[in-house]
Amino acid sequence: MSVNYVDRQIVRAACPHDCPDTCAMLVTVENGRVTRVTGDPKNPFTHGALCSKVNRYEQRVYHPDRLLYPMRRIGPKCSGRFERITWDRAITEITDKFKEISNSSDGPEAILPYSYGGSIGPIQANSMGHRFFYRLGASKLDRTICSSAGTAGLKYTLGGGFGTDPERFADAKLILIWGSNVITSNLHLWPFILKAKKNGAKVITIDPYRTRTAAASDQHIAILPGTDAALALGMMNIIIAEGMTDLDYINKYTIGFDQLAERAAEFPPDRTAHLTGLTEKEVVDLARAYGTTRPAAIRINYGLQRHAGGGMAVRTIACLPAVVGAWQDAAGGVLLSTGGNYNFNYDAIQRPDLIKGNPRTINMSALGDALLDAQPPVKAIYVYCSNPAAVAPEQAKVIKGLLREDLFVVVHEQFMTDTTDYADIVLPATTQLEQFELMRSYGHLYVVLNQSAIPPVGEAKCNNDVFREMAKAMGFEEQALKDTDEQIGEQLLLNSDNPNLNGITLDRLKREGWIRLNVPEIYAPFAEGNFRTPSGKCEFYSEQMAKEGLDPVPNYTPPRESRLSNPGLASKYPLELISPPAEGFLNTTFGNMSDTLRKEKRPAVTINPRDAASRQINDGDIVRVFNDRGSCQLAARVSPDARPGVAVAYSIWWNKLSPDHSNVNQTTGQGLTDMGGGATFYDNLVEITRLDD
16 A cells, blocks of 8 residues: 655745736645645735736646757757757857957947846846846846836836825726726736726726727727827816816925926817817816816826837826826825835846946847847847847847847747747746746735745756856856845845835745835825925926926827828828737747637737728738738737727737737837837837738
8 A cells, every 4th residue: 555645835926927916926836846826815916816827837837848958059040950958068158159259359248138028026137137247248238128118207207116006996986097908917906996996986998999998997988099198188288277276286296387287288179189089078078087086096007108209198197196186195196107116226136336348238129220230230149038039129120130140149048939049049947936036016015025936847047047157157256246046135125215125024025925015004105295206296397308308398299100190101001000918928928828829819900890891801811911111910800999090919929820920020110219218019000901812
């Protein structure tokens, strides 16, 4: 008779993916193998629920296609021919190449690190990699591809990533969900909104597309893409004209109201309606609802800032709560990001003091141009926490650059993505369950610890272990390049300038798993001013913007590519294409998982029946979506969910899993936003035609 003894333990963890919810997780490990991943039911924000992507995370860890050992390319780029090599061999070949380039006439800035939100954990994504490439003297990367425009706009106005406590949305009487598909991209906020609805709140979604969130709201306002600032100014026009302002709050806690009022006067209802594609009644009713309802909360997200005027759009919307005094209520105000409340000590973990020389900075949103035209040329690129062959704009240029035989490409990954196809060396990466991490959130107020649940699968290594090994092989002797991940975590939490971190230590996090920042339970950050701006007030007029050559007063900057702003281009490419996140994907993470692929079915584009009829397109037809930058093939979904003139392609599909091995980023451009140097993915005019049978 045999007895099977089960060694079972529960390990506290945290979701690492680029989502505002940053879920606290519990990982069940039996006999050294992960058997279950669940949400922590005691966490006050996530309440034990995980999204459909993460609640089967063990399938990702043990996926049969998981990369398990280092490989070297042995065939032409994109041939898929690799051979297994040892870690010692891989580290030697990479560092020998880095030494060769560093000693050439172009120097080490011909080496480019490329990373972003494949993991947003600061320890694995933002510490040792920065230290290594700083010490090397490599080009610096301006990480702009997602949030930099909105971040800049919020900083000029409020002083940083601060806003309404998401848990207080439950107490609001009016909620504007502005450019955010909460049910898909901010799942754990939705129960708080439903509680508010149950208590009588009205929920209005402002979005060019009838998303799941819009369908579940009391009202959907189908604005034209990229015109959000015009709508906000139009609302202010009515609020000011009809005396709905809170002059006491304005006088005490804001600066530049007279200039803002002058600007808002330029956006009467008829002009606002024309610019936004709405009716005058929609504009007036929205302004009156917002101006007369307390508490009123606004949830904005990063989609609305992916246009030429994206930073100004966020800045302009962020002025609304101060105009009506909404900040006086804990359930009032605006939320884009809670990230500023953490104020982790990033200098301590990134160590900019290690920077060798004066290397250039390359904007990641213009990677295609950098790979093809930068001087000195980019001779090597090291990719981690990203999949640029699929996610970077103007994809044809990016791929042409990656195909250069003289470009040395290293990719540290969990799977063979689109980008690994162009690699010379592929390195196997750990998942979150195999590494140590400390997470902040940009959608709640809890620090969450992730402890390693299992040893690395196969020969996978975490980012920091690889950078430590490369530093040793390069002969770098600085102690900063030898620090352990736990030491980095302790450095991250040490910031005497931020009382919000008081009492939060690594030891305490190991015991408790997650800890709310040291802020009041009923948290109204700007009820009595105390904005983090230079003036300490909400800055309707920004002296800093004036010094930088920017319009110091909120304004409307139209998209570069729209029917109103660029009629010449629109005569050739008349549809405005936006590409928001698919429910089953997170950027391209999870894009190869079988459950996700079954749910998403196939790459598709939604077009309005009127646009479909004029092009003889039927539901389910395979169509070509194109402009001068490139094209891709998608399945047509004909639905009034897309307003006339707007097309919507949920993304981001892997190229290799798409019909013509291309995704919508064949059509997106490398133009940058008005501030923050951000990507303009949704500034994108296209045409759609049915493919011949």
